[in-house]
Amino acid sequence: CIFCKIAAKEIPAGIIHEDESCVAFLDVSPLAEGHVLVIPREHRVSPVDMSPAECGALFLSVPKLSRALIEVTGAEGFNVLLNSGRVSGQVVMHAHVHLIPRRSDDGLGYRWNAGEYPAGRDAEVLEAYRKVLADQR
Ligand code: 5GP
Ligand code: ZN
Numbered sequence: 001c002i003f004c005k006i007a008a009k010e011i012p013a014g015i016i017h018e019d020e021s022c023v024a025f026l027d028v029s030p031l032a033e034g035h036v037l038v039i040p041r042e043h044r045v046s047p048v049d050m051s052p053a054e055c056g057a058l059f060l061s062v063p064k065l066s067r068a069l070i071e072v073t074g075a076e077g078f079n080v081l082l083n084s085g086r087v088s089g090q091v092v093m094h095a096h097v098h099l100i101p102r103r104s105d106d107g108l109g110y111r112w113n114a115g116e117y118p119a120g121r122d123a124e125v126l127e128a129y130r131k132v133l134a135d136q137r
Contacts (some may be wrong), residue, residue: 003094007041017065021057024065027098032106034073036065036099044082044095058097065099075101079110 004012007023009120016036027035040058044050050058062080069078081098083090102108117125 001092001094003037003039003092003096004043007039008027011095016068019061021054022061024061031098031108032073032075032101032103033068034075034101036069037096038062038099039067040095045093046090046095047082048084050095062097062099069099069101073101073106075103077102 002011005011006015013028015023016026017024020041022038022040024036024038027037036059038061040054044054044056045104047055066078066080069075079098079100079102081100082095083097083098087111100108
């Protein structure tokens with residue numbers, strides 16, 4: 001796994017921050033200058049196979065990194081993105097959080113077409129979530 005190799009320093013990457021549980025480095029093909037990826041040191045594919053503590057640790061550095069991103073890039077804002085599964089756009093199957101600097105004139109855009117629930121379907125979905133989450137306790 002390429003990100004395991006980056007975490008182990010077996011292949012080079014522009015590492016900007018690391019701690020016991022995660023490593024943050026520059027994306028080699030950035031959507032904007034200063035695009036950062038944060039990964040768990042341990043190989044995990046997505047939040048689905050992480051413990052709450054592991055997932056929390058992955059996001060622990062996000063406040064500090066986002067402040068640095070704003071200072072370094074002068075971004076007006078940023079996207080925090082985690083793709084899970086090929087259908088979502090995940091290409092590297094080692095979990096990673098994208099921090100993508102944004103400016104009003106960056107041309108990146110961001111428009112997903114919001115849908116709507118047919119009558120009664122929202123209540124069914126709500127009920128399904130509540131049941132599944134209650135069973136997980
Ligand atoms: P995904 O589409 O899986 O969410 O994003 C994978 C990201 O990893 C992409 O933005 C891609 O540019 C980046 N990436 C892939 N291989 C490497 C690499 O070897 N080094 C670095 N620094 N970034 C990589
Ligand atoms: Zn890995």
